[in-house]
Amino acid sequence: MSTTETPRLAGKVAIVTGATQGLGADIARVLAGSGATVYIVGRGREAGEAVAAGIGSPARYLEADITDDAAIERCIRTVIDDCGRLDLLVNNACSYNDRGLASSRAEWLATLNVNLVSGAIFTQKAAEVMRPGSVVINLGSTGGKFGADGRAVYPASKAAIIQITKNFAVSLAPLGIRVVSVSPAWTWSPSVESMTGGSIEKADAVGAHFHPLGRVGRGEEVGRAIAFAASADASWITGIDIPVDGGFSILGPDQGRSPREWFARLQPEG
Numbered sequence: 001m002s003t004t005e006t007p008r009l010a011g012k013v014a015i016v017t018g019a020t021q022g023l024g025a026d027i028a029r030v031l032a033g034s035g036a037t038v039y040i041v042g043r044g045r046e047a048g049e050a051v052a053a054g055i056g057s058p059a060r061y062l063e064a065d066i067t068d069d070a071a072i073e074r075c076i077r078t079v080i081d082d083c084g085r086l087d088l089l090v091n092n093a094c095s096y097n098d099r100g101l102a103s104s105r106a107e108w109l110a111t112l113n114v115n116l117v118s119g120a121i122f123t124q125k126a127a128e129v130m131r132p133g134s135v136v137i138n139l140g141s142t143g144g145k146f147g148a149d150g151r152a153v154y155p156a157s158k159a160a161i162i163q164i165t166k167n168f169a170v171s172l173a174p175l176g177i178r179v180v181s182v183s184p185a186w187t188w189s190p191s192v193e194s195m196t197g198g199s200i201e202k203a204d205a206v207g208a209h210f211h212p213l214g215r216v217g218r219g220e221e222v223g224r225a226i227a228f229a230a231s232a233d234a235s236w237i238t239g240i241d242i243p244v245d246g247g248f249s250i251l252g253p254d255q256g257r258s259p260r261e262w263f264a265r266l267q268p269e270g
């Protein structure tokens, strides 16, 4: 952006759920950097206030468990009382609790409640105050597009999020509200950090096998795609899923390698 250009989201007011850490915090930082006032909604006052303080004056932390309808309503009322408008909702909060086929009914319902149902209810209540031109962005995932062992609940929630993005886009189009999902692949965040002992080099080295661009994603890259999708530059885009995945989802099961390469792996060494 040149120094004379108006930031993409100048004057806009955004809520990002689950923004006390991880991608949510990165997304909040990018949106604020694009000119938006950002409300960080989450559980964890200390972490949430630290993210808001790091961003500076156009950010505020709101403590809320998004599985509680009254808490969602309180968040929206606070934003409207403060700013008189809500232009962007980013449904980012998630639970990774998932034991695949072994998951109990209670575990299914708990994870779906956070990932799918709470975002749907947040969208329903936000749409009541949003003006034409507003946007809802849902975090999907490559996890919601492919089979994987040991997981079922989280991927099912993400597949359903990509689906309700289409339904809500149609339902909210008459109000001039766009709805889009953004699906990252592996992205540097606490969950990836915990698997690599905090080594981004290790994450990139392993991620290079699955992402044609040769590494794992960065939260800011997801944030920038969201800032674009939320802006007037995307005014004719609704209902679709935007992969932000370094090419992960364009690969087939052969991971983009030729049969010759796979057969060569069978040859005995030496």
Ligand SMILES: NC(=O)c1ccc[n+]([C@@H]2O[C@H](COP(=O)([O-])OP(=O)(O)OC[C@H]3O[C@@H](n4cnc5c(N)ncnc54)[C@H](O)[C@@H]3O)[C@@H](O)[C@H]2O)c1
Pocket: 017, 018, 019, 020, 021, 022, 023, 024, 041, 042, 043, 044, 064, 065, 066, 067, 091, 092, 093, 094, 095, 114, 139, 140, 141, 142, 143, 183, 184, 185, 186, 187, 188, 189, 190, 191, 192
């Ligand atoms: N990290 C990745 O590689 C990756 C890949 C694809 C998609 N995603 C998606 O990006 C989003 C963020 O992922 P992340 O890895 O940063 O997750 P994370 O676990 O680091 O953060 C999720 C946040 O949601 C909050 N949260 C959970 N339940 C809540 C509730 N009931 N009320 C309020 N907040 C609640 C948590 O406290 C946490 O701050 C998710 O939607 C995830 O599916 C992440």
